[in-house]
Amino acid sequence: MITRRALVGGSLSAAAATLLPEAAHGSGRRDEAATRYGRVRGRREDGIVKFLGVPYATPPLGRLRFRAPKPPKCWRGVRDTVDFPNPAFQAAGGEMGPTGNGRMPAPSEDCLYLNIWTPAADHERRPVMFYNHGGGYMIGSGSATGQDGTHLAQLHDVVVVESNHRLGLLGYLFLGDLAHGDYAANTGMLDILAALRWTSENIENFGGDPDNIMVWGESGGGAKTGAVYTMPAAARLFHKASIESAAPLRLATREGATARAERTLGLLGLTTADIPKLYDIPAARLLEVQQSEAANGEAPWGDPGALPGFGAFVDGRVIPRQPFADGAAPFSAHKPLMVGTCRDETVFFSLFGPPDIFNIDEAGLRSALGGTYQGAELDRIISTFHRSRPDATPAQLYFAITTSPIRRDAIKIAEAKAAQHAAPVFMYQLAYPDPTLVPGTNFPIGSPHASDIPLKFANVGPDERPGKRATARHMSALWAGFARYGRPTAPHVPQWPAYTPKKRATMWLDAQCRIVNDPDRPERLFWSS
Known part of the structure; x- marks a missing residue:
């Protein structure tokens, strides 16, 4: 939600x-x-x-x-x-x-x-x-x-x-x-x-x-x-x-969708006998009810709740x-299937609030994660990511940890597809490190959620940084190549192997693209255990 x-x-x-x-x-x-x-x-x-x-x-x-x-x-x-x-x-x-x-x-x-x-x-x-x-x-x-x-x-x-x-x-x-x-x-x-x-x-x-x-x-x-x-x-x-x-x-x-419908009828002051009245309710009123609860939308990842x-x-x-x-x-x-994520997905979701999270120390990291992980599990996930990214700041670790479940499930999709042994699946990470600072901080934005949209559509103007323009050139060409041939291919980009559980080849999308086998392996093993 x-x-x-x-x-x-x-x-x-x-x-x-x-x-x-x-x-x-x-x-x-x-x-x-x-x-x-x-x-x-x-x-x-x-x-x-x-x-x-x-x-x-x-x-x-x-x-x-x-x-x-x-x-x-x-x-x-x-x-x-x-x-x-x-x-x-x-x-x-x-x-x-x-x-x-x-x-x-x-x-x-x-x-x-x-x-x-x-x-x-x-x-x-x-x-x-x-x-x-x-x-x-x-x-x-x-x-x-x-x-x-x-x-x-x-x-x-x-x-x-x-x-x-x-x-x-x-x-x-x-x-x-x-x-x-x-x-x-x-x-x-x-x-x-x-x-x-x-x-x-x-x-x-x-x-x-x-x-x-x-x-x-x-x-x-x-x-x-x-x-x-x-x-x-x-x-x-x-x-x-x-x-x-x-x-x-x-x-x-x-069953969950029906439970949501029952809840919606209640918010509208209706019973199941009143369902025909839904045709006459203005769309603006339906939107008010839709937005009246914090949990009003379906997240594109994770397990949906009972409601x-x-x-x-x-x-x-x-x-x-x-x-x-x-x-x-x-x-x-x-x-054929492509699947992947941005390197810094969850930075996006903190851009609309106070900038405090971008300046946390180690104690702040534990506090920020404490609502999701506790005790030995919290110790283990922080320790794992410290070993995987020894130079990361506490704020960078926070976004790496909160991004990792999205990448974990992308890997599960790739594994499920590869297990069919029918058509290839190709895995990627958008890793262009955009140095633009989050307002009010010294934290570079990196590759947050939705930053791939203008890149893959080649909607990056001539005044943008050369690295961003190069990444857009590679990404749009690879996606168009996949559309044309069923395998992502583009000039000046390494050959992109299919993903397999043995090598886990992943395209690292940047101004200089490269293939990385099993990136962030300790993090993947943490989730698989």
Whole structure:
């Protein structure tokens, strides 16, 4: 469950990513493409064509709230798709709505649209990179600046697709075991499935290859990607995947989702007999209830509690099994996989509070960890990390220790995939040591959670440090290479071996990339014991 973690994925891009120059809406030459439902017109600029706000489903309004998405209605003529669409309903962020920077309109229930960035709307059959945005199932958009697909499409001749899909209560309130009727499970994931199906059926007209689709995502988007990897209905729609800064070994259970629904009804002053009244409650009121408890979102890693937040869950049909806790899904066995983390994940979560944690001493380290570890266990974990990182300060040890469970579970995913002996899995760590200091401290930010977003999308401007630009060049090329070939390959980067339990080869992503076998071995052994 998350509180401030609901900011996951995209928040850092607003704070630290280089903003892309945005051409005036409506400028540039218009290019057209056909879909199964009608023709659309995008705008050509920055050397590519952008189709923004393409409908992939009927707006989930009125009696379609809490139901599986329906195909879009056909239209006559040509539909302009030249502006970013409404984000899913959520608290408006810095890029959303009339008080934002103008990039996106206000959040809305009418959100089932996708964006396409393509070198040309021809029939060249380029690799398709279908990205799931982050935000812990609670916030985010397929239009955020840091994950803009312009440079990725431009530099690497790929097609980038990003969808908006229902989030939070509107995406994951499960009523199916509380009332009769057509109440779907995992509607937010069904939206992603619908967008993926639309992509498979239509992307050839946008210059993409429907037989070469990569699904990928960071944080909450990585958890969504892990869920897609575990959805039988998605199996024929994609061909490889990348789970980034998330380790969804286990999702919430159907019983947990039902318990959350019962709790939600109580907060609304309703009983199960009043469920039909949910159609008439304004979305703003539902958002108030969603945010009224500290535990209102599903973390993209760890074990969900008995009363989970809103997020993907094992319902028995849409998602029939746990993603990786009991091995990888057999119907995805032949799909290559990438998995990895940032070196300093949890630095991100302390950027929004007092800077005290960045200045702790040894006693402060023990105090900061004391809520999670006690007694001999606390002594052992501190001792292990001291031996593994002898030059680390207490603050650096704190972030290494709190980051390590995320990496531990990423390793478990890689082990589960390697055990299938079918398709390769590739492990990485983003280790670029960004020297930018956390405000009010002498602590360098390093590679925190979400710092990978502008790097892998090549959205790093010419004024950034040379090391950061080089890391972005390597990372974006490797991810595009994986999309193209099913193995991550790029110029001026060492050959990336598949991960195996014997060597545990890991790509160390930096200005100078290198392969490290079994990095931080004492830490891995601590968790395995």
